[in-house]
Amino acid sequence: MRIAITGGKGGTGKSTVATSIAYEMAKGHRTLLVDCDVECPDDHLLLSISREKVQDVETLLPSFNQKTCQRCGNCSRVCRQNALVFVTYEYPFLIPEQCNGCGACILACPEQAITEDSQVIGTIYQGKLETQKDSFEQGMVTKRMAKNFLLISGEVAVGCEASTLVVNATRKYASQLEDDYSLTVIDTAAGTHCNVIAALMDTNLVLAVSEPTPLGKHDLDLILKLLEKIGLEARIITNRANIGNLNLIKALADEKGVKIVLEIPYKKEILEHYSRGVPALGDLVSQFVVDMVKEALLEESSVEEEP
Amino acid sequence: MKIAVAATGENLDSGASPVFGRCPYFILAEVNDEIQEIKALNNPAMTAGGGAGIQAAQLLAEEKAKVIISGSVGPNAFEVLRRFNMKVYEIQPGTVEENLKLYKKGELEEITVPGPENRGRAGMGAGRGGGRGVGRRF
Secondary structure (H helix, E strand, O other): OOOEEEEOOOOOOOOHHHHHHHHHOOOOEEEEEEOOOOOOOHHHOOOOOEEEEEEEEEEEEEEEEOOOOOOHHHHHHHHHOOOEEEEOOOOOEEEEHHHOOOOOOOOOOOOOOEEEEEEEEEEEEEEEOEEEEEEOOOOOHHHHHHHHHEEEEEEOOOOOOOHHHHHHHHHHHHHOOOOHHOOOEEOOOOOOOOHHHHHHHOOOEEEEEOOOOOHHHHHHHHHHHHHHHOOOOEEEEEEOOOOOOHHHHHHHHHHHHOEEEEEEOOOOHHHHHHHHHHHOHHHHHHHHHHHHHHHHHHHHHHHHHHH | OEEEEEEEEOOOOEOOOOOOOOOOOEEEEEOOOOOEEEEEEEEEEEEHOOOOOHHHHHHHHHOOOOEEEEEOOOHHHHHHHHHHOOEEEEOOEHHHHHHHHHHHHOOEEEEEOOOOOOOOOOOOOOOOOOOOOOOOOO
C-alpha cells in the first residue's frame, strides 16, 4: 500500500509529516519512505540519515553530426521544449539543460545526423535509520525499526529542469523494492505541477498537509481539485492548527467532502525535535498512523478477497 | 544597424516591455542617423510552454538583429544571443521610440550577465523558482 504526502502550498510540513509517519510505521511494518521532492529532498535531514548514492538518473541527449547535417531545421521545429536553436544557414545547436530527452529531433532528422547520447539529470540515494545517532536518544531507534525502514531519495541535478523525470526514476527504483515492504510513504514537492503528479500517481491514499491561512486554503483547494481529477482518495492534515483561522480549512473540507484526519498544533516541542533532526511529531501521529494503517490494510485485504 | 525592442504593442509609440521571452511583440528598427521602424514581430514564444527566451532569441537571430533592448534575459536566451554576437541593453520605462533614442545617445546600459531564470513564466509552483543569483546557469 502506498500513501502520498502532499499539500499544494510549500512549507506546510509535508516532510515533517511524511518522516514522522514513516518513522512511526517502521515500529511495526516494513516501511519505505520515498522522497520525491527532488528539487530539495530533505527527509534524510529530518531523520538524521546519511544517504548513499545508489544510481544516476540518465536521460537521452541528442548528439549532432555536423558532417551529415543539411541545416534543414526540422529538429528545431519539432522540439516542444525549445531546446534546439536553429537559424537559417546555421547549424542547429542544443541547450542541454532545456532538453527533456524526448527524442523527437532524432525521428525528425532526414539525414540521420542526430544520434542518441545520454546526460545525467539526477541521482537516487538511499539511507537507513541509525540506531546509534547522536541526535536520537539512546534506544529511540530500535534495531527492529532500523531493519524495517528504508529511505529512497531522488535529487535532480543542479540547474536541470527535468524534475519529473527524476521523480519517475525514483518511483521506479522504489517500486522494485516494494515487494519487500508492506507500506510505502511518498513525500511530494509543493505545488500541483507534473513533478507532484508523477509522485501522486498509483497511490492508495493521499494526505494533504495544509495550514489555516488564506494561502494554505487556496493551495489546498488546488491540490484537492487535482486529486479529484486523478481519482485519488484524499484526507486533510492541518499543521499549526491552533494559530490562524482553522475555519478556512474546515469550510473547504466540508465543501469538498474530504475529512480532516489530524490537527497538528504549533508547539515548541515540535520545533525542538525538528531542529535536532529527529521525527518531530512523535506521539501526535502514532495513534493516527496505527488507526489509518489498520483501516487501509483492512481495506486492501478486503479488495484482494473479492472474486 | 538592426535593433529589436521588446514591446507591449505594435509600433514605435508602444510601451517598452521589461519582459524578454514572453513580451507580446518585438519592434524591429533600423537605427543609423535616423530611427526607422521596419516591422513589428509577433512573438510566438509568448505562449510557449518552456524555453520562451530561447525561442524569442532564435526569432531575433533569424531577423539578424544585432542589438536587443529588453529587460532581464534568462541564462538560456542569453547563451543564444551570445552565440550570434547579439548585444542586450537594459530597457528603460517609456515607449519603444524613447528607448531607441536613449540607445542612440549611448544612455542605455549593456547587460553582460544573464538574469534569473523563469522570470516571465506564469503559474510557478509555490515558493520556488525566480529570485536566484545572477550568473547562475539556471
